[in-house]
Amino acid sequence: MTPPDRALRVVPERAETPPRPAPSGPPILEARRLGRAFKVRGGLLHALSNVTLSCAPGTSLGIVGESGCGKTTLNRLLLALDRPTSGEVMFRGKPLSDMSRAEMRVYRRAVQPVFQNPYSSLSPRMKVRRIIAEPLSASREMSRAGVRDRVIEVLEQVGLSADVADRLPSEFSGGQRQRIAIARALASRPELLLLDEPVSSQDISIQAQILNILKDLQEDYGLATLFVSHDLATVRFMCDEVVVIYLGRVVERGPAARICTTPDHPYTAALLAAALPADPAAPATDTPPMGELPSPLSPPSGCAYHTRCPFAQEICKQERPVLKETPRGEVACHRVSAEGWS
Amino acid sequence: MTRDLSFKLALGLLVVFVLVALFGPYLLEHDPLRGSLRARLDPPAWAEGGSAEHLLGTDRLGRDVLARIVQGARISLAVCLVVIAIAGSIGTALGTFSGYVGGWVDRVLMRLVDLALSLPVILLALLFAAVVGPSFLNIVIVISMVLWSQYARMSRGETLRVKNEDYVDLARTSGLGHVAIIFRHVLPNIAPSLIVVATLQVGVVIVLEASLSFLGVGVPPPNPSWGGMVAEGRSYIVTAWWVSALPGIAIVLVVMAVNVVGDALTDRINPGLRGRGA
Amino acid sequence: MTEPLLSIRDLTVRVGKHPEAPSILDRVSLDLMPGETLGLVGESGSGKSTLGMSVLRLNSPRLAAGTTGQILWQGRDVQKMSARQLRRIRGEEISMILQDPMASLNPVQSIGVQLREALRRSGKRNLSAAAEAALAEVNIPSPADRLRAYPHQMSGGMRQRIVSAIGLAQDPNLLICDEPTTALDATIQYQFLELLAALRAAHDMAMLFITHDFGVVARICDRVAVMYAGRIVETGPVAEIFARPAHPYTRALLASVPSTRHAPRRLPVIEGQPPAVGNRPRGCPFHPRCAAATDQCQSVPPRAEIRPGHVLDCWHPQEIAHDPA
Numbered sequence: 001m002t003p004p005d006r007a008l009r010v011v012p013e014r015a016e017t018p019p020r021p022a023p024s025g026p027p028i029l030e031a032r033r034l035g036r037a038f039k040v041r042g043g044l045l046h047a048l049s050n051v052t053l054s055c056a057p058g059t060s061l062g063i064v065g066e067s068g069c070g071k072t073t074l075n076r077l078l079l080a081l082d083r084p085t086s087g088e089v090m091f092r093g094k095p096l097s098d099m100s101r102a103e104m105r106v107y108r109r110a111v112q113p114v115f116q117n118p119y120s121s122l123s124p125r126m127k128v129r130r131i132i133a134e135p136l137s138a139s140r141e142m143s144r145a146g147v148r149d150r151v152i153e154v155l156e157q158v159g160l161s162a163d164v165a166d167r168l169p170s171e172f173s174g175g176q177r178q179r180i181a182i183a184r185a186l187a188s189r190p191e192l193l194l195l196d197e198p199v200s201s202q203d204i205s206i207q208a209q210i211l212n213i214l215k216d217l218q219e220d221y222g223l224a225t226l227f228v229s230h231d232l233a234t235v236r237f238m239c240d241e242v243v244v245i246y247l248g249r250v251v252e253r254g255p256a257a258r259i260c261t262t263p264d265h266p267y268t269a270a271l272l273a274a275a276l277p278a279d280p281a282a283p284a285t286d287t288p289p290m291g292e293l294p295s296p297l298s299p300p301s302g303c304a305y306h307t308r309c310p311f312a313q314e315i316c317k318q319e320r321p322v323l324k325e326t327p328r329g330e331v332a333c334h335r336v337s338a339e340g341w342s
Numbered sequence: 343m344t345r346d347l348s349f350k351l352a353l354g355l356l357v358v359f360v361l362v363a364l365f366g367p368y369l370l371e372h373d374p375l376r377g378s379l380r381a382r383l384d385p386p387a388w389a390e391g392g393s394a395e396h397l398l399g400t401d402r403l404g405r406d407v408l409a410r411i412v413q414g415a416r417i418s419l420a421v422c423l424v425v426i427a428i429a430g431s432i433g434t435a436l437g438t439f440s441g442y443v444g445g446w447v448d449r450v451l452m453r454l455v456d457l458a459l460s461l462p463v464i465l466l467a468l469l470f471a472a473v474v475g476p477s478f479l480n481i482v483i484v485i486s487m488v489l490w491s492q493y494a495r496m497s498r499g500e501t502l503r504v505k506n507e508d509y510v511d512l513a514r515t516s517g518l519g520h521v522a523i524i525f526r527h528v529l530p531n532i533a534p535s536l537i538v539v540a541t542l543q544v545g546v547v548i549v550l551e552a553s554l555s556f557l558g559v560g561v562p563p564p565n566p567s568w569g570g571m572v573a574e575g576r577s578y579i580v581t582a583w584w585v586s587a588l589p590g591i592a593i594v595l596v597v598m599a600v601n602v603v604g605d606a607l608t609d610r611i612n613p614g615l616r617g618r619g620a
Numbered sequence: 621m622t623e624p625l626l627s628i629r630d631l632t633v634r635v636g637k638h639p640e641a642p643s644i645l646d647r648v649s650l651d652l653m654p655g656e657t658l659g660l661v662g663e664s665g666s667g668k669s670t671l672g673m674s675v676l677r678l679n680s681p682r683l684a685a686g687t688t689g690q691i692l693w694q695g696r697d698v699q700k701m702s703a704r705q706l707r708r709i710r711g712e713e714i715s716m717i718l719q720d721p722m723a724s725l726n727p728v729q730s731i732g733v734q735l736r737e738a739l740r741r742s743g744k745r746n747l748s749a750a751a752e753a754a755l756a757e758v759n760i761p762s763p764a765d766r767l768r769a770y771p772h773q774m775s776g777g778m779r780q781r782i783v784s785a786i787g788l789a790q791d792p793n794l795l796i797c798d799e800p801t802t803a804l805d806a807t808i809q810y811q812f813l814e815l816l817a818a819l820r821a822a823h824d825m826a827m828l829f830i831t832h833d834f835g836v837v838a839r840i841c842d843r844v845a846v847m848y849a850g851r852i853v854e855t856g857p858v859a860e861i862f863a864r865p866a867h868p869y870t871r872a873l874l875a876s877v878p879s880t881r882h883a884p885r886r887l888p889v890i891e892g893q894p895p896a897v898g899n900r901p902r903g904c905p906f907h908p909r910c911a912a913a914t915d916q917c918q919s920v921p922p923r924a925e926i927r928p929g930h931v932l933d934c935w936h937p938q939e940i941a942h943d944p945a
Contacts, residue, residue, distance in 0.1 A: 066805040066806065066807065067805055173893055175893055176893075203663040203664055203832065203893075203894070204663060204832060204834075204873055204876060204877060205663060205872075205873060205876060205889070205890040205893070205894070206893060207876070207878075208876035208877075208878075208887040208888070208889040208890070209889050209891075211878065211887055212886050212887055212889055215885075215886060230805065230806060231806070231878075232880045233877070233878040233879050233880045234878050236878065236879070236880050236882075236883050237878040237883050237884070237887065256883070257883065260880040260881070261881075270807050271806060271807065272880060273810065274806035274807045274809065274810040275806060275835070275880050276810070276833070276835030276836060276838065276839050277835055277838065277879060277880070277881065278834035278835050278837075278838055278862065278874055278877050278879070279838055279862060280838040280839075280858045280859050280862050281859065281862075281863075282838070288810065288811075288814070289806075289807035289808075289810045289811060290811070292775055292777060292778070292808070293775070293805070293808075308807075
């Protein structure tokens with residue numbers, strides 16, 4: 001006689017994600033033909049080229065790519081921690097570069113980041129209360145009592161108790177620290193969270209906890225999220241739409257469910273094959289990942305992926321494919337035309 | 343176990359040093375500046391011919407050596423505190439600024455640090471003394487001119503480290519200005535390393551002050567400085583060893599204690615920093 | 621019946637000699653057959669790396685002093701070996717690949733020097749040709765040129781392949797891999813796992829594969845041992861464990877991994893966090909987080925073989941098949 005299987009706390013009702021309400025209103029944050037080049041010894045390093053995307057209220061966008069693809073650069077540009085060398089970041093339709101101090105304050109409150117490493121993102125000599133209140137105190141619009149209440153409110157939102165507020169970050173585990181970092185991001189009642197690999201430094205059982213918290217924020221509070229990750233599986237769980245980046249350029253865009261089942265771009269297919277399922281009976285892939293990432297200092301001619309692509313043809317080495325719109329999304333590949341695969 | 347013991351001994355010695363410097367002069371009956379010609383070069387109490395009147399003997403002017411060592415501790419401590427305050431604030435301010443701003447500002451300031459590190463402190467002090475005469479102010483200025491650079495170096499390196507931590511980026515995304523970030527995030531996180539530098543520098547300052555006073559460009563006589571006392575006694579080293587040796591022992595003990603405590607602090611606060619600093 | 625290559629019996633590793641000192645590993649037993657790949661899977665702090673290090677007696681002196689139990693390598697007790705015997709086994713019979721390839725490579729020596737050194741120990745002649753062949757075997761393009769390169773001139777994936785070439789230079793019978801792909805990008809990890817599988821077949825060796833990633837286990841392992849808080853809580857053939865996990869921890873952990881194939885509304889989670897060393901609960905270490913826990917779980921759970929080779933330590937084995945979504 002065994003007790004019921006309570007270890008699996010599957011939420012019984014609505015097993016699949018219900019269709020999200022259609023994006024309401026104009027985008028909160030947009031990237032328009034965004035580019036960033038760094039001067040390095042030996043020339044220019046194009047970390048990011050011609051990236052266009054937008055985050056509308058209530059939507060969740062995933063940015064997927066491997067190390068060196070430019071996703072960290074993109075995140076820093078969207079956070080105004082760095083300036084683009086071409087293109088613009090727009091907040092509510094206005095370029096960040098044209099905004100006044102007062103407008104920047106509004107932007108800073110509306111767009112909040114959570115970084116990957118909670119050991120680096122919490123100042124070791126500040127109590128949790130001060131860490132969480134920082135986005136509030138910077139604008140000096142709230143009373144002291146208001147700040148105190150808000151700190152406790154956001155701590156509870158991420159599943160921590162109020163007494164956490166008077167302790168130092170060093171007293172907490174990685175998972176708890178990441179919850180504190182999320183609480184901090186919530187303090188100023190943002191409209192958009194920029195999440196940069198928020199679970200990839202966590203243990204599996206903790207990853208699921210954090211992902212659920214973030215999903216609650218999306219669904220229960222209608223928070224828009226931009227989720228940067230190397231892992232298609234977490235992006236599938238977290239996002240409606242996915243943008244795949246390779247060597248600083250968008251190669252494919254589409255609904256998360258479609259990208260994770262029938263990818264159009266060979267690179268997306270390789271990423272999907274590399275996302276190993278926890279299932280030994282999974283069928284072998286016909287598009288196994290090949291080759292190494294070329295140096296971003298001297299990217300290959302034509303399509304940057306041609307050196308690793310099983311389908312590469314002569315044209316792929318000579319001409320860079322443009323990002324084309326298809327009924328399934330967008331893709332930059334010579335093999336795919338508007339009608340489908342050629 | 344032995345490490346821990348030596349740390350405790352050294353810390354105890356430093357506490358005694360500070361207490362003696364602060365309160366010692368009020369507890370002693372002898373005036374460190376007034377001697378008695380009848381009691382010139384009296385040996386310490388335990389030596390032949392010594393008396394309980396002058397526990398550590400007297401110098402060539404019949405002044406009580408114990409009283410002078412105690413008064414000298416006060417001067418050493420004062421020099422240390424003033425130098426560390428001046429050099430520490432100038433060095434930390436410039437180093438933090440340099441590391442935070444980066445670019446050409448950083449390059450220029452770091453060349454300045456190299457320059458300061460290459461200054462010949464003794465020659466500089468002699469020159470200074472020749473122009474304005476030996477004084478307390480003189481040694482404080484000269485020692486500070488050289489020592490600020492160590493704070494600048496340490497605080498620059500530490501600022502570069504802290505600047506790359508995500509919490510600094512987060513503070514920027516919260517709309518905090520650069521000054522607020524430096525005071526709220528950078529300084530509190532580089533403070534431990536600076537405290538280590540300051541601790542280790544106590545030893546350096548005491549030795550420098552003693553050297554300068556020994557050469558006659560430090561604390562002017564008749565004020566008792568440990569270095570000056572060693573210098574005064576050196577003509578009698580054969581006949582009256584205690585006049586030089588006792589303040590010399592005081593210097594060695596305090597400097598050793600400072601270094602032991604400083605090393606232990608370094609290990610505790612920042613294990614990676616061992617061997618750096620002063 | 622063949623003898624196990626490696627047999628671990630009641631291995632306990634404590635932090636120091638004191639019998640009450642906190643333990644990192646708690647009465648761990650496992651067998652590894654020749655040619656078999658065993659996955660050791662667990663979260664950080666479960667003791668899986670300490671277990672790997674124990675096999676070669678590479679733990680710190682403090683942990684070594686607190687080690688009890690038996691580690692039999694081809695019938696010989698590793699604990700009782702002399703320093704000389706141990707040196708012979710390291711590299712010659714058992715090799716190791718760690719998460720950070722830079723920790724295993726000398727940054728100031730060229731790849732060729734390091735590879736030839738390993739090959740010389742194996743008694744090979746014509747070292748240059750052998751070194752080139754070894755690099756070619758791990759799919760390094762233009763191996764002759766690469767021999768002159770230094771570790772920092774290579775990508776992480778390439779370094780990890782060089783480390784495997786060095787590790788395989790002496791044709792070991794067992795390769796211990798401690799999270800060798802964790803620092804690699806997914807597409808590079810995929811290729812490295814393919815390479816390991818090919819090398820395992822070519823060299824006819826066994827592997828002990830330490831990882832936190834069930835996807836990697838499913839890909840490369842024959843058997844898997846799930847570790848939690850210093851113990852092996854469940855072990856069995858990979859197909860069996862993934863299809864019918866019976867320990868509540870294994871089940872919950874498998875269920876909490878997101879998948880590219882479907883998007884549930886919420887992930888099933890295990891509440892709380894793994895206990896720290898020295899703060900582990902009595903009885904079944906998982907019981908405070910276990911949804912199936914009863915008062916019984918305060919005492920050490922019984923070990924049962926519920927199907928051939930499928931062994932678990934649990935008071936309440938879960939018998940419902942798991943849906944590997």
